[in-house]
Amino acid sequence: MTVHPAFPADSSPVDPELAPLTVRVVDPLALSPMLAEAWDRLAAQASEPNPFVERWCLQSALHLLDPDRQARLVMVRDGSDGPVIGVMPLILSARYGRVPIRHVAGWVHANHFHGAPLVRAGFERLFWSILLGWCDASHWARTLLHAPRLTEDGPLHCALMDVARVRGREAVTVHHEERAFLDSDLSPGDYWNASVRAKKRKELRRQANRLAELGAIGFRRWQVGERVDDWVDAFLQLEGSGWKGRERSALASQNDTAAWFRAIIAAGAEAGRLDMRAFELDGRPLAMLINFLSPPGAFSFKTAFDEDYARFSPGVLLQQDNLDILSDDRIRWADSCAAPDHPMIDSVWRERRRLVWVNVPLSGTADRIRFALLTRAEGFWRRWKNRTTTAKQQDAP
Structure with missing residues (x-):
């Protein structure tokens, strides 16, 4: 030892x-x-x-x-x-x-x-x-x-x-x-309507419709038994293409963090702790999100989006889809793991964890x-x- x-x-x-x-x-x-x-x-x-x-x-x-x-x-x-x-x-x-x-x-x-x-x-x-x-x-x-x-x-x-x-x-x-925290008995739809202003919801619908003019849009969720390597590669590429990549703070920017990320995603899948989601345009991810499930809670570990499509708010649209995590009978709350005063998630999740x-x-x-x-x-x-x-x-x- x-x-x-x-x-x-x-x-x-x-x-x-x-x-x-x-x-x-x-x-x-x-x-x-x-x-x-x-x-x-x-x-x-x-x-x-x-x-x-x-x-x-x-x-x-x-x-x-x-x-x-x-x-x-x-x-x-x-x-x-x-x-x-x-x-x-x-x-x-x-x-x-x-x-x-x-x-x-x-x-x-x-x-x-x-x-x-x-x-x-x-x-x-x-x-x-x-x-x-x-x-x-x-x-x-x-x-x-x-x-x-x-x-x-x-x-x-x-x-x-x-x-x-x-x-x-x-x-x-x-x-x-x-930091932002999600803890509610409301349905995903009711929570979204209560949390996001009507004007903002209307703007997001308009952005989604504009994006749909460019191709087929849809949400996809990792399924148990599905290979995680393709998801990991896509996430690392997406995160590395944005500001984190430019500032060398992306997971793929360092060999040790990239190796650790690959290891824990595979281990999390095997342990039944993994929830991965993507918002896609013609099968290409514009936003991705990784949750770790630790009943009765969930932890929103990492998220990334394609900055070339930022005008369509793909990250916010994916967070709307992510609200259904509370529909899981095992999960009562979710921790955003976000920085304090995060402009995106603070506008969607109303509760706070100190x-x-x-x-x-x-x-x-x-x-x-x-x-x-x-x-x-x-x-x-x-x-x-x-x-x-x-x-x-x-x-x-």
């Missing part, structure tokens, strides 16, 4: 009173069949679904997007052969932003849009207690645990704040974002001092930034 030098390799109880609960650092590419099955089972029992931490998605990310093998997969389980109650990728970081402070953080990459660990429902407080206790007792851990992109007021966020409070610590929210980044100090005296100094410095910086922003807004003509 290959592990980071600072991480303990063996299974070890955190506290005798909590035995036989154990924390293990495992090699995600050399899992035993038993651990692999336990990880998959946990995904179905998680209090908050997160496809980015499910085995079919995270294994490839750790393999292809962390070439220096800095991140490690941490499992909390009930004994040596009992059920896994939590899984979280962690990394030991020497810097906190620009500040040289060593700390422990949830590992994420650029396309990892939700930071919540997978935790068995009902075990949220126990998971955080074990994890924090393990960090406290480890000589390699320093300063704080940084948990990125938790759902505000969700079970995991609330449990972390409660555990920190009980342990005599102050968990601090250091950043927050809000995400928070949380810091929790470790228990050592030096850790608490560093944490207090860092928190105070961040507070000063945020107040300065807010004053500067306000001043600029007031000075603007």
Whole structure:
């Protein structure tokens, strides 16, 4: 088993009173069949679904997007052969932003849009207690645990704040974002009519009619058993042809992200997590969308459109078709995974999901001092930034 030098390799109880609960650092590419099955089972029992931490998605990310093998997969389980109650990728970081402070953080990459660990429902407080206790007792851990992109007021966020409070610590929210979210009992048609202004709906119908004058238009959805390679090739080409390709931020712009994308689409199809859609003109995609299904939720992972046809709003027309995702009996809500204030999806999906980044100090005296100094410095910086922003807004003509 290959592990980071600072991480303990063996299974070890955190506290005798909590035995036989154990924390293990495992090699995600050399899992035993038993651990692999336990990880998959946990995904179905998680209090908050997160496809980015499910085995079919995270294994490839750790393999292809962390070439220096800095991140490690941490499992909390009930004994040596009992059920896994939590899984979280962690990394030991020497810097906190620009500040040289060593700390422990949830590992994420650029396309990892939700930071919540997978935790068995009902075990949220126990998971955080074990994890924090393990960090406290480890000589390699320093300063704080940084948990990125938790759902505000969700079970995991609330449990972390409660555990920190009980342990005599102050968990601090250091950043927050809000993004488009879909959660409604309305039919797709009724939701569309309620969400999009009548004038905009009329314009979209006109654009669709104009586009139909150029050829046959239609929506297509990937079917189970259908080859995914053709879909993957089409998506990478479509995304790479636009601004992301020009700015070298498209998935195909880098070999590692292209390989990872191909791997997770194939794995997602095999795991029954994949939903892919296309809006086509004469069989050629003008817009494509990829959803990951993690019941009871769905995550709108990636979308792309042909900028040469932007005047016809193919991406918005595809989002109208995508509203039927809530017709799936397994799915109650969908996360857009979009940037805050996204001009397109914010105009279609009315609900919002708020995400928070949380810091929790470790228990050592030096850790608490560093944490207090860092928190105070961040507070000063945020107040300065807010004053500067306000001043600029007031000075603007």
